[in-house]
Amino acid sequence: MSSVTLRNVVKRYGQVEVVHGIDLAVEEGEFVVLLGPSGCGKTTTLRMVAGLEDISGGELEIAGRRVNDVQPKDRQIAMVFQNYALYPHMTVRQNMEFALKPQRLSATEAEGRIGEAARILGLEPLLARKPSQLSGGQRQRVAMARAMVRTPKVFLFDEPLSNLDAKLRTQVRVEIAKLHKRLGTTILYVTHDQIEAMTLADKIVIMKDGRIEQIGSPEEVFSLPRNLFVASFIGSPAMNLMPGVVAASGGGAALTCGSLQIPAPNALSRVLKTAQQVTIGVRPSDIRLVSSDAATTSYDASIEVVEYLGTEALLNLSAGGQALVAQVPASDRPTAGQQNVRIAFDPDRLHIFDTQSGQAIRPGDCGHVESIGGRHGTRDRLHREAQV
Incomplete structure (x- = not known):
């Protein structure tokens, strides 16, 4: 397990700033959900943590180590993508094996990790199949297993359930909750679905327009919204x-x-x-x-x-x-x-x-509230994303 700390993290594309000085501390073993509407900067923030996007300003630390310029494969993180990012020409076993190549494990240790991940996620009967032979829920479990075999210190999930139907979303959500309970690994999870956030998170980070609007437990953000955006x-x-x-x-x-x-x-x-x-x-x-x-x-x-x-x-x-x-x-x-x-x-x-400020009025506020802190081809893209 590792902590993740963002200090005044900024992302710019040319002259356009899309993430504006984010401050966030994720404790060891926490399940933290970045929640917000499309275009709010949550996936960009997650990809900066993964190393798939460069940081334009600020500091990013994983386990107390500054990693702004560290390659994705060296950050001891693993990422599960919205589109699964599986190699279509490889079997389930081969996709999991590929994730282990940078670690240069012995055949026995690699097989042990693959077997354990397959057992936990119910993939043992599917190891010889290719992604095209799997359902959406099965593909997402393979993507989770591929991340899991690397024994990362931090799991990153980028809207992993958005391509699934309602029943599968519920099933895979339960699998993710079980995985966190079993492994106790730090998780950063991006979604625009508040049900996912409320049921999974220890802490929710609500974002809008590249800024953090509120950080709190599911109960806190529901019962004590700090502004009109969070309330609505x-x-x-x-x-x-x-x-x-x-x-x-x-x-x-x-x-x-x-x-x-x-x-x-x-x-x-x-x-x-x-x-x-x-x-x-x-x-x-x-x-x-x-x-x-x-x-x-x-x-x-x-x-x-x-x-x-x-x-x-x-x-x-x-x-x-x-x-x-x-x-x-x-x-x-x-x-x-x-x-x-x-x-x-x-x-x-x-x-x-x-109404003018949009901020919640609390007892003792004197009418105001404290401010809130804070393309490649398919094969090349898959290869880069497979590092995390």
Whole structure:
């Protein structure tokens, strides 16, 4: 196992800067996921760690050793690619053997590593087959085995499940989780799929436009998003976001949103300023249907569309001029077209953001939040990528 440290890492293509001074510390044995939309710089960052992209500025360390100018084969890392990057003319066994050539192992040791990786990933019956004779899930397991036989200190995964169907994605995701649990190797994993990130990661790094927006555990980034981008990106279905303004209400504050008058969270009453423009966020799972005589603040709403998901249902609601999505038990038996239903949510579970800065407002912030730190031919490409 090895740590990976990026200090003010920058990537430029000519005059265009695409990664802007990233700072990231990955501890030994951690499973860290780089998460973000397409074009945010996550794969470029991973390829810089692998040595497949040059670093334009900053420092990269693996196991405390500066590796900015170290060749990929000498970094003690192994990479699993989105497109598998298997040699099509080689069998499964030969693809795994090729990954071991730079290490010059004895035949006995090489065979032992191949056998162990094949056993762990269920590839023993497939060793004589070529990639064209394998399913997508089997090819991805071969790519994982080829990385595994090198006994790397760091595994790098570049969107390894994006070419698989839903069922295979779930199966291979479980295999990756088992592999990490068994080997305890440091893993850097790139994806745009938040379900993969939330289920696999010890720590999630959320990126946008070549910058890190937030770093935290899955629970932290879901429960305490630091800005509007993170709030809208994390969560399925996405967080409801409503424009509002702060108004005085008795000894506290209220949030006016269309015709809705929402009590402000108690912890924020002293932080919010009258007439401040805010964005109010509420998770669909925090909206519930209540009876008209419920002893809680509730609001009139109408149900426009119902999406049944087995044990749950997603309701597309209209309330006070706002479009909302609620996630409720299917046993509530909501139906599309229902008028004058009542909805409620706990004010203390609301997320409040300053509209101008986009930053979350927290107790004691005084209205703001701390800033967040931070082509070759096919054969040649395969040969280069096979080094990692």
